[in-house]
Amino acid sequence: MAINIDTVYQRVLVIANKEQRGYITPQQFNLFANQAQFDIFENYFFKLGAIEFSQKNNSQYNDIKKLTIEKIQPFEVSREQLSVTATHAILPTNLYRLGEVFRDGSAAGLENIMVEEVTEKELIQIERSPLANYNLKRPVLVRDGANTRVYPQHATDGAKQFIKVFTQNGDIDTDASALVDLGGNISSIEVGQTVTGTDIPTNTTVSAINASTGALTLSQAATNTTADITLTFTATDIKCNYIRRPYDVSWSYTEINSTALYNSASSTDFELHESEENTLVMKILALAGISIQNPELMQVAMAKESQTK
């Protein structure tokens, strides 16, 4: 589905030379290519918004909305596990548009719960309305810079937190078992949570729980038997669906006999749909025209781009 970057570069060069406009270096091309890719990518979302108001059809190949969604689909990331604290869910670094944040309860045998995004203003209004207020079954999140604050929260009681991050004292053995003190947050320990503490290897998770005795089975054995330690349990079930940013494209080359030869191994192709190839070429040409201060090249490119639309 991807568009080969060398194909695009060669076409750009051919058209630019045919028009006697000059040479575009690989470094310039890479800059223009990323700009053009992002421009086209961003335009999908505005296009989808505009389609909402247009008449729909049932055609398999002529449904503009379906076609646009198909073009976005390669950038969709599903069920991405989020790093969490007791109050925040940390969003992925390559996030472009946030879809749904939810609790994936499949590992612990719990129901999935969607976290609804609200604004700060709405949060205040919701908190003041007893009937609309958030709870463990209707949690909400507020975007907080690059992260999200998730409600309900509670400083100490794990049962009242939506994101299950809390501590509980207990003992560990070297045979991948632990005995957690009863009381406190014992009822909030779930299968799949990560466990950290003295002598517990990283990436250890809870495999099974006996809530009445506090006996836990861990995914891997502790390195030593330790009594009376603080175990920290962290949820691994907060996930999100999102649209990621396109990868930066790059036309790489290997210099042989003073000639730059295309190196496919170190190059990164366009991730856009194949149907965008012509648009890409024209957008890159237009950007090159601006860069080399050749308005005629830009006009030619824009005229051709409008023909392809």
Place this chain on the structure above:
Amino acid sequence: MGLLDDQTQQSYYEGSSFGGYQFVSLDNIINNFIFAYTGEDNLIPKVKTSTIAFFAQRALAELSFDTFKSTKAQEIIVPATLQMLLPQDYVNYVKLVWSDSSGIEHVLYPTGKTSNPTDITQDTAGDYTFTDSNLDTDTSSTTWDNYNNATPSENQDSYNDDYYVSAMGQRYGLEPGHAQTNGSFYIDENTGKIHFSSNISGKTVILKYISDSLGTDAEMQVHKFAEEAMYKWIAYGILSTRVGVPDSIIMRLRRDKIAETRKAKIRLSNIKIEEITQTLRGMSKIIKH
């Protein structure tokens, strides 16, 4: 996949929760509503879950008052104080009765001839007294204390005593509320207490009351007979508060809501042919109570 496929018969009959199949939880109502009524090409393209939750709970409360079979009851032995605390989830009473040694219930009636007003403390000159600039009041009013200490009129055997003679229009019509010896009560909404007449002291009293079904998660459930009514209430609630929704849509939803509520009420009335037959048989009796 059937709704019961996740639960074996053994796990049900050996469990501790029975009869739950007749109900749908409020969370499921909200989830079903989101799926069927909201989203692209549906009646409500975009709405927040908290908004749906608000209208779902409002619908549950409204339907609890006069459609659901949601009467609750509490029983106490009336103490010497002649008081009963209103339940935590009390909204209004259905009836108050006392039950005799045979378990037969006798209806108590509210008294409209007395009350428990705020008793303002006065000095010897009749002026109001204050403490820290606040008006002094007594915990109990003289009016209510006197009513409590008196023998209820319905318990006085003599019809010729001074109590009746001093009242204007005394004999020309006995008020039905006093034409019994069961006793009476007065609900003080401000203090959240029910006060009983003195002849109820030591008796077993049952308060039958209604709530709005919003007190706990466990009671936030809807009988399946009323599930459709809930969806119509929520849809009407959301769209009737929005700008730009055509009146025709709102009126249609209003009609749907009323029709579904009526249907739910009839279904939940639990009318059975055998019971109706007994009632009709009773029509031929001359004296009925």
